[in-house]
Amino acid sequence: MKRIRAILKRDYASFFRSPIGYIVLAIYMFLNGIYYAGDINSGYSDIGTQISSFEWVVFILLIPLITMRIFSEDRKNGTEVLLLTSPASVWEIVAGKYLAVFSVYMTLVGGTLLFPLLTGAFAGRVDIKALGVYIGFVGLGAAFLAIGVFASALTENQVVAAVISISTVVFFMLIQLFASIVGNLASGLVSAINIFGITDLQLSKVASDVTAAVNWPNPMTRLDNYAKGIFELAPIVFFISVVAIFLFLTVRVIEKRRWSQG
Amino acid sequence: MSAADKNMIEEKPVEEEIQPVPQKQRLVKVKVDKRAKSLRVFSIGSTILFVAIVLVINLVFESLLGPTLKWDFTPTATYTLGDTTKTIVSGLKDDIRIVALFDRTSWSSIYSSFLSSYYVTNTSAAAGEVPILLDDYVKLGAGRISVEYIDPVKVPGIVAELDPDGVLGVKSAISGSYVVIDKTTNKSKIVGITEMYSLTADSTSYSYTNNGMSAEQAFSGAIQFVAAAKTPVVYFVTGHSEADYASSYSNFAKILSYNNFATKSLDIRTISTIPADAAMLAFLDPQIDISPAEKELLTAYVKGGGRLLVIAGYSPVAFPTLNSLLALFNIQITTDRLREGDTSLRYGGDPYTFVAQVPATDVSTQSQLILGGARRLEPLNSTDAWITATKILTTSAGGISEANGDANSPSAEATQVIGMASENKGWMINDIKSAKVIVLGSSALISDAALTQLGDYSQYNRNFIYYNMEWLIDASKNSLYIQAKTLPSYTLNAGNATSYLLVQVLVVGLIPLGLLLAAFLVFRRRRHL
Numbered sequence: 165m166k167r168i169r170a171i172l173k174r175d176y177a178s179f180f181r182s183p184i185g186y187i188v189l190a191i192y193m194f195l196n197g198i199y200y201a202g203d204i205n206s207g208y209s210d211i212g213t214q215i216s217s218f219e220w221v222v223f224i225l226l227i228p229l230i231t232m233r234i235f236s237e238d239r240k241n242g243t244e245v246l247l248l249t250s251p252a253s254v255w256e257i258v259a260g261k262y263l264a265v266f267s268v269y270m271t272l273v274g275g276t277l278l279f280p281l282l283t284g285a286f287a288g289r290v291d292i293k294a295l296g297v298y299i300g301f302v303g304l305g306a307a308f309l310a311i312g313v314f315a316s317a318l319t320e321n322q323v324v325a326a327v328i329s330i331s332t333v334v335f336f337m338l339i340q341l342f343a344s345i346v347g348n349l350a351s352g353l354v355s356a357i358n359i360f361g362i363t364d365l366q367l368s369k370v371a372s373d374v375t376a377a378v379n380w381p382n383p384m385t386r387l388d389n390y391a392k393g394i395f396e397l398a399p400i401v402f403f404i405s406v407v408a409i410f411l412f413l414t415v416r417v418i419e420k421r422r423w424s425q426g
Numbered sequence: 427m428s429a430a431d432k433n434m435i436e437e438k439p440v441e442e443e444i445q446p447v448p449q450k451q452r453l454v455k456v457k458v459d460k461r462a463k464s465l466r467v468f469s470i471g472s473t474i475l476f477v478a479i480v481l482v483i484n485l486v487f488e489s490l491l492g493p494t495l496k497w498d499f500t501p502t503a504t505y506t507l508g509d510t511t512k513t514i515v516s517g518l519k520d521d522i523r524i525v526a527l528f529d530r531t532s533w534s535s536i537y538s539s540f541l542s543s544y545y546v547t548n549t550s551a552a553a554g555e556v557p558i559l560l561d562d563y564v565k566l567g568a569g570r571i572s573v574e575y576i577d578p579v580k581v582p583g584i585v586a587e588l589d590p591d592g593v594l595g596v597k598s599a600i601s602g603s604y605v606v607i608d609k610t611t612n613k614s615k616i617v618g619i620t621e622m623y624s625l626t627a628d629s630t631s632y633s634y635t636n637n638g639m640s641a642e643q644a645f646s647g648a649i650q651f652v653a654a655a656k657t658p659v660v661y662f663v664t665g666h667s668e669a670d671y672a673s674s675y676s677n678f679a680k681i682l683s684y685n686n687f688a689t690k691s692l693d694i695r696t697i698s699t700i701p702a703d704a705a706m707l708a709f710l711d712p713q714i715d716i717s718p719a720e721k722e723l724l725t726a727y728v729k730g731g732g733r734l735l736v737i738a739g740y741s742p743v744a745f746p747t748l749n750s751l752l753a754l755f756n757i758q759i760t761t762d763r764l765r766e767g768d769t770s771l772r773y774g775g776d777p778y779t780f781v782a783q784v785p786a787t788d789v790s791t792q793s794q795l796i797l798g799g800a801r802r803l804e805p806l807n808s809t810d811a812w813i814t815a816t817k818i819l820t821t822s823a824g825g826i827s828e829a830n831g832d833a834n835s836p837s838a839e840a841t842q843v844i845g846m847a848s849e850n851k852g853w854m855i856n857d858i859k860s861a862k863v864i865v866l867g868s869s870a871l872i873s874d875a876a877l878t879q880l881g882d883y884s885q886y887n888r889n890f891i892y893y894n895m896e897w898l899i900d901a902s903k904n905s906l907y908i909q910a911k912t913l914p915s916y917t918l919n920a921g922n923a924t925s926y927l928l929v930q931v932l933v934v935g936l937i938p939l940g941l942l943l944a945a946f947l948v949f950r951r952r953r954h955l
Contacts, residue, residue: 201929392504394499
């Protein structure tokens with residue numbers, strides 16, 4: 165735990181020792197500020213909708229910016245060997261680095277708490293929906309951060325890491341559309357080779373079931389209910405699973421590198 | 427493949443050519459290769475196993491505990507069904523199938539189109555999503571209720587399956603409609619999107635305000651309707667220049683429809699008996715008195731335990747024949763017009779539109795509501811013990827009655843009667859129920875035009891008429907009444923233009939610029955490192 169904390173501290177601080185941390189925060193606060201300014205100009209403020217409106221900015225642009233250097237920079241600078249030969253296990257290294265980017269992300273999210281505070285000061289409504297959006301936002305962010313960390317461990321090139329990370333997030337964002345195409349294709353295929361007299365209704369069920377199955381790994385749709393004030397445990401379990409899988413893969417990638425070098 | 431791997435592969439043949447590997451070194455290399463191979467197998471195997479375990483945990487958790495571990499924290503419990511619905515669902519004997527005539531994923535666009543087609547102004551108010559509410563019906567039904575989403579464009583056969591005779595109107599049902607079907611009897615009902623939200627119109631801007639979600643009322647009413655062995659009918663009497671219930675009293679008709687009543691018109695001039703399925707007869711603002719033959723027909727009906735609702739707003743028309751029937755209930759309709767003497771109770775300064783008083787009675791709880799164009803009712807002084815006439819709607823103590831609508835012939839200020847409910851138990855023999863009558867002296871109490879004008883205040887009128895119906899048809903108290911679930915408002919209630927401007931400058935300018943300045947300073951300090 166001590167080692168994890170040491171790595172977390174070092175990487176968190178390094179993020180704010182370079183301009184990138186402040187630039188990321190400035191971009192995000194500016195976008196939220198524009199939205200908020202527009203709202204209060206009409207005497208209105210819906211924090212939940214505001215935060216969820218910028219999900220795509222955070223997930224497509226900011227998370228790759230946060231995670232792209234976490235492993236690749238060490239490799240590029242040659243400091244990875246020092247880390248790998250340190251008393252910390254690979255698990256501790258990955259956990260420490262993941263918690264560092266997660267802390268940076270939480271700093272980003274924390275910055276937006278200014279808006280509910282202002283809304284509260286203007287006697288506006290900050291309800292459970294806003295809390296739900298924040299919980300979902302943190303959950304989804306945690307999952308995408310794990311993907312970003314994994315991408316960073318794959319290459320020493322930060323740009324390549326960012327591209328992998330962005331592509332993965334975009335893939336998840338488009339998976340719903342893709343799922344519906346696959347669903348319709350599946351139902352079309354079953355219809356074309358229909359030898360059992362399957363009805364239109366059954367074909368429609370095939371399409372919706374295939375769509376649901378393809379869309380299942382999509383983390384984006386799992387937040388829908390949170391933004392409406394409904395709290396579910398299943399998406400939390402899902403997000404924890406995504407984090408666990410990608411951190412496990414990250415460990416495997418680094419260990420592979422270690423034993424192939426050995 | 428990593429760069430290190432590549433280097434190893436590329437360098438190996440060169441080394442072998444230059445210097446053959448000694449026997450001992452070769453053995454070590456074989457050992458290392460073996461170790462690398464086993465580590466690779468372990469790595470791949472453990473990854474597959476780990477992903478599989480996580481996947482199984484998720485699938486099991488989602489299917490077994492997912493629907494249970496879900497909490498509705500919305501302020502008005504928008505997605506949680508109330509006790510009334512629980513009672514209805516627990517009493518179901520048949521399975522209920524609910525078919526949505528669209529794909530579930532297209533709900534958002536359907537809802538947006540619905541809002542824009544009604545020019546709804548508060549579009550950004552939190553929307554109540556009907557498909558989520560229906561998930562709770564499925565959960566509550568525990569196998570008795572199913573919900574399917576079938577787009578008729580993709581499955582054209584569904585229209586013929588749901589509505590083989592075309593009487594239900596599935597083909598012409600607007601986007602966003604659901605069909606509720608009793609799977610045993612095939613009795614069905616369409617629930618349109620307009621029934622799922624409580625909209626009030628603003629006659630000045632021709633726009634609507636979304637006051638909340640009434641989908642629970644609509645679906646629970648529809649479930650009860652299709653599951654009921656018998657559908658009682660409320661007949662709206664015609665033939666006396668009454669208002670058309672479908673166009674002028676559609677809100678009233680909706681309340682009845684939510685509560686398992688079919689609504690039909692009935693011309694009592696041409697029939698000899700009132701239909702047996704009549705739960706109630708309603709006169710909506712008649713302008714002509716009934717004939718003696720009609721009076722006989724109605725008398726026979728009430729003596730058999732019939733129920734009658736008469737809504738007669740102010741007009742100079744007198745109803746002597748109808749009054750002779752109402753005399754059996756100790757009620758008389760006069761031709762006197764009512765106005766409110768207490769100026770604080772006038773609506774918009776109009777003495778003829780005012781806040782009326784609803785006293786606490788067996789019919790409804792104490793409240794107030796706004797009405798206009800009121801006519802005075804006269805309670806008769808009968809001492810018959812089997813008749814119980816109750817004043818259910820009055821003016822304040824400052825009410826003034828204008829004799830025959832003449833403003834120059836006012837009465838002294840006193841409490842004037844606008845509505846009465848009466849029960850006559852005199853004909854109760856064997857299984858004949860008591861006869862009940864409600865007479866309301868204001869048609870602007872529940873007409874669509876009045877409710878539109880009243881906006882948010884109309885809820886009191888709706889509640890009042892609902893409780894009236896409940897008493898009239900012997901429904902148990904609150905048996906079916908489900909309030910529309912209000913949508914929260916995100917309007918700021920404090921601050922002024924200057925403070926808003928300051929905040930705008932802070933969040934758009936000062937904070938991002940401050941962070942950029944910090945970025946610049948860090949850059950300058952570290953550029954030589």
